[in-house]
Amino acid sequence: MAKKRILLKLTGEVFGKQHEPFSADTVVNLIEQIKELKSTHQFGIVIGGGNFFRGSKQGKELGLAAKNAHQVGMLATMMNGIMLQDLFEKHGVSTELFSAISCPQVAKVINQQAINTALDESKTILFAGGTGSPFFTTDTNAVLRSLQISADEIWKGTSIDGIYTKDPAKNSDAQRIEKITYAEAIKQRLGIMDLTAYSMAQQHKQRIRIFNIFAPNALHNAAQDSNFGSIIE
Secondary structure, three states, X not given: OOOEEEEEEEOHHHHOOOOOOOOOHHXXXXXXXXXXHOOOEEEEEEEOOOOOXXXXXXXXXHOOOHHHXXXXXXXXXXXXXXXXXXXXXXXXXXXXXXXXOOOOOOOEEOOHHHHXXXXXXXXXXXXXXXXXXXXXXXXXXXXXXXXXXXXXXXXXXXXXXXXXOOOOOOOOOOOEEOEEOHHHHHHHOOOOXXXXXXXXXXXXXXXXXXXXXXXXXXXXXXXXXXXXOXXXX
């Protein structure tokens, strides 16, 4: 039986939030879950860089030009990619780290042939460096990489348990949405992903599941329970 191929988009905060001590506990727990799912699932992972730097926040605070702030954010994802690979390999999971920004000392430059080879070798693929271009979010990058690995589904691991009509951290009347179409998400301008990511996923008929990556056994639950998290399709 062919393995189900998943593009997992991780927030950089799996290493800890900004201004807080770093910890490998969450990442190691995710690695153990991925190891246990390897017989049925193959993962590609896009990692964010928000634990180090967010162009939309720190970039504005520093008064940086947007294009430069985005580039700093992409470099932050490369640091997280190096840490991820080290932890995966230490726990017996063979990986290939790719970067959209050329840095051959630490990662392979993204190209389709090398991605296909890594998939054929049953490696867990790590994508860092964003798209390599400013003005694209890691959500858009996740959709792009999902197409490159021919993913069956995109899993977006966040700090909330699904999609809401409003930011639940700021609005007590926010309502949870179990399933929604891309057209509806775009019309309602739901902020869980950006419009470019929505449009690209809609065009290529990619299914996205959004859930709390910090919940116990989150990856197992996503694999086994079709009602875990929220779905956009």
